[in-house]
Amino acid sequence: MSGPQHAGGTWDRSGADPARYFGGADGPVPREPRLPPPRGRAATLVPLAGAVTLATLLGIGVYAFASAGAACSGGDAVTLDVAVAPGIGPAMVKAARRFNADRLQTNAGAGGSPGGGRCARAVVRKADPAAMAALLAGRSVPQRNERRPDVWIPDSSLWTALAAPAEANGAVEVTRTSVARSPIVVALPRTLAATLKSQGVTAAPSWDNLLQAAGGTAGGAVTKNATIPPGSVRMLVPDPARTAAGMHALALTDLLLANDPNKDAIFTGMVRTVRESTLPTVEAQFTRFRPARTGKRPIALASERDVWAFNRTGPAEPAVALYPQEGTLSLDHPFTITTADPARRNAARRLERAMGSEAVRADVRELGFRSADGKAPGSFTAQTGVAPARPRELPAPRPASVRQVMQSWSKLSLGIRILTLIDVSGTMAEPIAPGTTRLQATARTAQSGLSMMSNDTELGVWAFSTRLRGDQDWRELVPVGPLGERIGSATRRQAVLSSLGSVRPKTTGDTGLFETLTAAYREMTLGYKPEFGNTVLLFTDGKGNDDPGGPSLERTLADLRAITDPARPVQIIMVGVGRGVDTGELRQLARVVPGAVYVAESPDQIVKIFLRALARRIGG
Structure with a gap:
């Protein structure tokens, strides 16, 4: 050096x-x-x-x-x-x-x-x-x-x-x-900003709209302002563990969701959405700003000063700062x-x-920061991509909230290892909504959930009913492994999408839940990986186990107790799909192992429950 x-x-x-x-x-x-x-x-x-x-x-x-x-x-x-x-x-x-x-x-x-x-x-x-x-x-x-x-x-x-x-x-x-001060802004490629402006998109969208536009889940308490079309952009985030801009992005989300009853689930969806678009530095985000291309365009979270400094390098695709309407936090x-x-x-x-001298204030403004009194540098113009007007400031988060949100990020950004069990018994052919069966809603939720999973996520899929493979109640559709890994001529991600798209109910099949759950829990415990969150995710018709030749509830509870290893924790998430779900047996199973039971009476509820299930990692 x-x-x-x-x-x-x-x-x-x-x-x-x-x-x-x-x-x-x-x-x-x-x-x-x-x-x-x-x-x-x-x-x-x-x-x-x-x-x-x-x-x-x-x-x-x-x-x-x-x-x-x-x-x-x-x-x-x-x-x-x-x-x-x-x-x-x-x-x-x-x-x-x-x-x-x-x-x-x-x-x-x-x-x-x-x-x-x-x-x-x-x-x-x-x-x-x-x-x-x-x-x-x-x-x-x-x-x-x-x-x-x-x-x-x-x-x-x-x-x-x-x-x-x-x-x-x-x-x-x-x-x-x-x-010195520098507010957190949303940086867009200048050509994208011009396109949005021509479409009548406001220069001050809401944070909620930006999250939706990047493919995240909307928040109930966050201001709605549907301007940028949902799913039209890819949100880049600098690593919150290494950069103040990234940490402020998490703090902003936590702050704006403070009164939302679904806060954990929405925060989880945001983390899973941006995890694969997390870059090590703020500067690395701007390397993705290139002249107009097809597909989703990048938007970045950065400080106002970062935008100013990037544009002074004379890039082929300059950046424009947007100032969200709810307000923002500042690097102080x-x-x-x-x-x-x-x-x-x-x-x-x-x-x-x-x-506090005027000389210091002048020096920091010369570097592209606002001085402590909020005054902007004279170089803040449309040409440099930033505005001299002071943006609205949100209240600074409390230290305890900062520590909590960073702990949540640390847990949620870890890899996920999931074995998904899908009930294909006859009752899964019953409707959950007009034109949609329980099985179709479950499969579509699992397919859409893949978009939140990075290629290092380990995932596998089993179907279960009764006697799907000889006397065995379950059949492996895709073995557990990294989504980006190749299985034959396709990746595991492609294999999972294909299996979910082709799964059909066994019209004469019953629900061999006990045998399947015990086998899945044993497999995930034996193959436990400490660097992942290890989970068995079960979707069922909620009618309970009705396999006359299978193990009893008492035998299943005893088997699960014998398999459970505190040093190799595997959680079980059980989702009852449809109306009239009987959760009695499921809740008894959840009390034996680290587990939770949810009921989804509509396709939308399945999506929310999926995020709530992932959000359990925040508290655990």
């Missing part, structure tokens, strides 16, 4: 140009003029520059080592280690230079005693917010050259919510000072104090006050 070296306010030409060092996507940063060193300080500059060069070679990632001169270079000086998000780095380097030049005195002497007249200086380095949050929370072991800073300025307060529980590692104090770059040392805390308070 190489970086700009700075001593006494002068950029060393041996270091990288700040504009290149911080990356092209961050926008240009004016080069500092090379000034002659002040008299009496020449001897100090060389060893300082050498020390920073060594630090850079070691990979510490120092942005600037700004000294306030001899008064701040002694062993008694208070040096603040300031870790900042990469995008805001150039402005923080300038702020540190001005702070150091002021030679401010702390109010704490050696050992934290009052007075002492110790000079304060700041050293700024870049730090990935996700990695720093994990380090401060004690969730990661420090790697080479990683350390706890005295001041941390991540790109979002959401990271501090994940870092705050680390009581053993010292307090994380999030001050009220925001260094909070000034966070992470040291318990009295002298350093005192110096941090002084640095915090310095962050």
Whole structure:
């Protein structure tokens, strides 16, 4: 790693140009003029520059080592280690230079005693917010050259919510000072935005409409505004575990669904919809913005500043920011104090006050951020794809809500391993809606559910009735395995779709539920994979087991208890399809193993129950 070296306010030409060092996507940063060193300080500059060069070679990632001169270079000086998000780095380097030049005195002497007249200086380095949050929370072991800073300025307060529980590692104090702001927006390719505008689509669609347009499930409490046609776009999301924009997307969804009784199911549908379109970085999303193509066009979740920076690179397909009508959340770059040392805390308070200067506000606007007061840069125009007007701000989520939503994402985004059991007994030919039988509704739900499953999902399908294969009550249609894996001349996904499309009821068949469920539970337990959520998903007519030659309920309960292994948990989801479902036996089975029973009286209810079943992972 190489970086700009700075001593006494002068950029060393041996270091990288700040504009290149911080990356092209961050926008240009004016080069500092090379000034002659002040008299009496020449001897100090060389060893300082050498020390920073060594630090850079070691990979510490120092942005600037700004000294306030001899008064701040002694062993008694208070040096603040300031870790900042990469995008805001150039402005923080300038702020540190001005702070150091002021030679401010702390109010704490050696050992934290009052007075002492110790000079304060700041050293700024870049730090990935996700990695720093994990380090401060004690969730990661420090790697080479990683350390706890005295001041941390991540790109979002959401990271501090994940870092705050680390009581053993010292307090994380999030001050009220925001260094810069950048609202979360929806970025569209400019040609797509023009097409939608010509079709009369509003420039401020709702978040709910955007989710529907991307193929997700609408929310009951989210504002409806059907503008972009459902299923017409592909929503890209930067990884919520690694990016603030992705984490804000989850927080927004959670916030807008707060009062919806189907919140978990809708959130689950959203996660499964976007899981396969999750990219590692915000910048990776924009690589999908290409001149007009057939099929679904991409839309991305990003910060306003990301759109501005991308468009300044002169792409063939620029981006346009949409500002959803309900409002949005912003990356707020909070000034966070992470040291318990009295002298350093005192110096941090002084640095915090310095962050409120007009010079700092101007510097962050030059980088494409709004200043803390919400003022937009003068470069925010239609040409750069962003609007200068302040968007409506939604209330910031509480830290506990942030932690909960990230835990939910972690569980729901894991792989899924499902063995689906479909009842093909004679009663499944009964209608559940005009022109639709119970079996047809079940098969269609299972087919549509495949669209939420990525290729690494492991899935298998059995049909069951009575005596489908000799005396055996079940027959394997597709063995369990990755959907993207080839089975003969087709993928498993294609094989599942084909089997579901061709399944027919056995008109003379009864319901051999007990034998089938026991065999399926045994197979999934034996083949258990800890990196997946392992599930048996059963659809039945709800009439209970009516196989005279099969095992009794008592025998089945005993067999399931014997198979159950707490170290290899497999949940059973049982769905009774149609009216008049008798759930008595099903509920007894669910009490023996980790399981749940649902009743669907219409095709729409089957879809909702499918999502509710997946959502059980949030609580488990």
